[in-house]
Structures are given as C-alpha cells and as structure tokens.
Amino acid sequence: MPERLRKFIGMVVLVAFVIIYALVVVTIPIQNVPGALMWLAYATAGLLWVLPAGLIIAWMQKPRPPRT
Template identity: 40%
Template sequence: MTPGALVNCKDDLFTHGSKPLPKRLRKLLGTFVLVTYVIVYCLLVMKLASATLPNIGGWGHLGFYVFFGLIWVVPAAVIVWWMQRPEAQSG
C-alpha cells in the first residue's frame, strides 16, 4: 500500500454515506468527543496519580504533572484539527 493510499483512506473514515460530514456536524461531534475525552483523561490520570505518586519524591511529582499536564494536548489538537478542516469542494 502506498503512502498516498493511506491519506485517501483516512479521508474515508469520517464520511457520512458517500459524502463528507458537514462542518457544523463535525464541530458538534468533535465537541462531544473532546469534552468526553478530557473528562475520561482527567479521571484516569487522577487514578494513576493516586496509585503512583505516594511512592515518588518531589521531582517525580513535578515530572508527572508536567508530562501528564501537557500530553493531553496532542489528541485534543487532532480532534480540533478534524473539526476545523475545510469542507470538500463539490464538483
């Protein structure tokens, strides 16, 4: 499979039937996905923190909070990028 085929395949993942999702619908779905993702992410990181941080020193706390405080941005940025894509030109 060529890299170009993967790009074309990615565009087919977010289509509604044979036509792409309208921008308003993408924004609505993306908003729900983003809010759900942030809530679930926070709950999982809180659970992980309560299980691991009592056994780690001060620098470990700092590293934990810096890492997990920033890493959530990557998936969120992908969701926002998908929401903001321009609509496909018809015809």
C-alpha cells in the same frame, strides 16, 4: 459531513476525552515517589492531553471538500 455536525461531534468527543483523561491521570498511583518526580509526572500528564486534543480540533476545522 456538514461542518456544523463535524464541529458538534468534535466538541462532544473533546469534552469526553478531557474528562476521561483527567480521571485516568488522577488514578495513577504516584504518591510514594519523590516530590520532584511526582511534579514531573503530573506536569507531563498535564501537557500530554494537548496532542490528541489538537488532532480532534484539526479534524473539526478541516475544510469541507468542494462539490464536483
């Protein structure tokens, strides 16, 4: 796969993932929990998206295999 195409696909997937992830996190019903626990839940969710995003970015940056 050409590098430019891989980066374009990765960018589209990354943007779609972040939008869907944010919508899912916002719909989690945690309004009836204590403030510290709500803060912890949103802080965890706010950092958790980095793991799959990092995998997508690593795939985008993967060097093209040499032609034989």
